[in-house]
Amino acid sequence: MNIINLQDKNLYYIGGVVRDKILGLESFDVDITYEGNAIEFAKSIPDAKIIQINESFGTVRINSDGKEIDIASTRNETYPQKGHLPVVENIGCSLKKDVLRRDFTINSLAQSTLTGEIIDYTGGLDDIKTKTLRVLHDESFIDDPTRIVRCLKFSVRFGFEPDEHTKQLQDKYLQNVNYDMSYKRLKKELIETFNLNSQKAFEKFVTEKIYKLLTQADFKLPDINFENLIKKYQPKNVWIIYAGILPDIQKLPLTKTEKNIIDDFYSLREKSYSNDFEIYKNFKGVNIESIIMFAIYEKEIVEHYLDNLSQIELAISGNDLQELGIEPSNKYQKCFDYVLKEKLNNPKTDKSAEIKLAKEYFGII
Numbered sequence: 001m002n003i004i005n006l007q008d009k010n011l012y013y014i015g016g017v018v019r020d021k022i023l024g025l026e027s028f029d030v031d032i033t034y035e036g037n038a039i040e041f042a043k044s045i046p047d048a049k050i051i052q053i054n055e056s057f058g059t060v061r062i063n064s065d066g067k068e069i070d071i072a073s074t075r076n077e078t079y080p081q082k083g084h085l086p087v088v089e090n091i092g093c094s095l096k097k098d099v100l101r102r103d104f105t106i107n108s109l110a111q112s113t114l115t116g117e118i119i120d121y122t123g124g125l126d127d128i129k130t131k132t133l134r135v136l137h138d139e140s141f142i143d144d145p146t147r148i149v150r151c152l153k154f155s156v157r158f159g160f161e162p163d164e165h166t167k168q169l170q171d172k173y174l175q176n177v178n179y180d181m182s183y184k185r186l187k188k189e190l191i192e193t194f195n196l197n198s199q200k201a202f203e204k205f206v207t208e209k210i211y212k213l214l215t216q217a218d219f220k221l222p223d224i225n226f227e228n229l230i231k232k233y234q235p236k237n238v239w240i241i242y243a244g245i246l247p248d249i250q251k252l253p254l255t256k257t258e259k260n261i262i263d264d265f266y267s268l269r270e271k272s273y274s275n276d277f278e279i280y281k282n283f284k285g286v287n288i289e290s291i292i293m294f295a296i297y298e299k300e301i302v303e304h305y306l307d308n309l310s311q312i313e314l315a316i317s318g319n320d321l322q323e324l325g326i327e328p329s330n331k332y333q334k335c336f337d338y339v340l341k342e343k344l345n346n347p348k349t350d351k352s353a354e355i356k357l358a359k360e361y362f363g364i365i
């Protein structure tokens with residue numbers, strides 16, 4: 001079945017989309033490649049409107065029958081600087097050469113848009129059948145170490161496992177990581193992997209020492225199940241919870257929000273949690289992600305806060321104190337803390353009871 005309305009003997013579905021079709025899964029994005037020059041091909045399609053051309057990558061975006069389609073020219077890639085973006089070479093090369101630059105055999109299949117025939121130069125079809133992740137050559141992880149994280153991602157998504165040789169190459173690379181790499185690419189793969197919220201993926205990430213891509217430090221698997229905590233408390237930013245507890249996480253190009261989450265997590269470690277009042281004061285207003293991360297140190301306290309304390313709010317405000325005839329001053333905060341301590345003991349305390357407590361604090365009869 002064709003996903004796009006274009007057909008040509010040189011036009012192929014390629015990579016993940018073919019894999020997903022075979023697995024009966026829906027694809028996030030559909031990669032199309034033209035064996036030859038895609039830009040020239042696009043110009044020759046009678047009803048297609050060209051939207052964007054990238055000459056140096058040989059890619060083109062067209063609108064055909066109201067649908068936007070990206071078409072890439074077949075190309076080769078080399079890695080003169082290992083671990084960094086590849087250099088594009090040989091635009092318009094053979095389909096076979098294009099396929100051989102890819103990460104795993106299961107991602108190296110092509111399917112003709114014209115005949116539907118699957119072109120399998122690397123044994124990808126067999127590897128899909130046997131649920132195997134296999135690199136295409138021994139330098140694969142040296143060229144691009146982010147493929148190690150991709151391997152983990154696909155193993156979680158599809159329940160596939162790397163074959164023994166691929167696993168050996170991975171272990172070998174992780175014993176001798178070249179830290180001069182593109183951390184932007186590594187971050188992208190970590191986001192996609194950890195956003196799957198899989199405890200199993202995290203455990204593999206640690207026990208197989210994949211975290212060594214980020215840091216030379218040693219890191220032990222924390223005794224925590226983030227997957228369950230994340231399911232229960234539904235934080236927005238899932239990946240940072242897993243990644244943010246790793247040493248040297250700052251090596252990744254982090255956004256301001258991500259940096260805040262990590263800073264908050266570090267600050268939580270500096271505080272004491274000997275009673276509900278301290279717990280509440282230290283956690284209130286802090287990112288949920290940082291609080292969940294802190295569960296690696298104080299799981300019970302985190303759960304107690306999130307389950308029992310976090311919803312507690314004072315009903316009284318400064319206006320209520322003013323109505324009691326109290327002039328605004330730093331005593332307001334002390335009074336709120338006094339009322340809060342009581343309310344944490346007895347969450348059913350309502351507004352009138354809070355006002356009573358405030359009066360008690362100020363000695364008003």
Ligand code: ATP
Pocket residue numbers: 014015016017027028029031101102103104107108144146147150
């Ligand atoms: P997803 O469903 O996550 O999009 P995908 O396989 O389509 O999976 P993409 O990251 O969109 O993944 O990449 C598209 C294709 O490009 C892959 O199927 C693979 O052939 C190739 N590719 C992607 N990343 C790499 C890489 N780091 N090294 C080599 N080839 C890659």
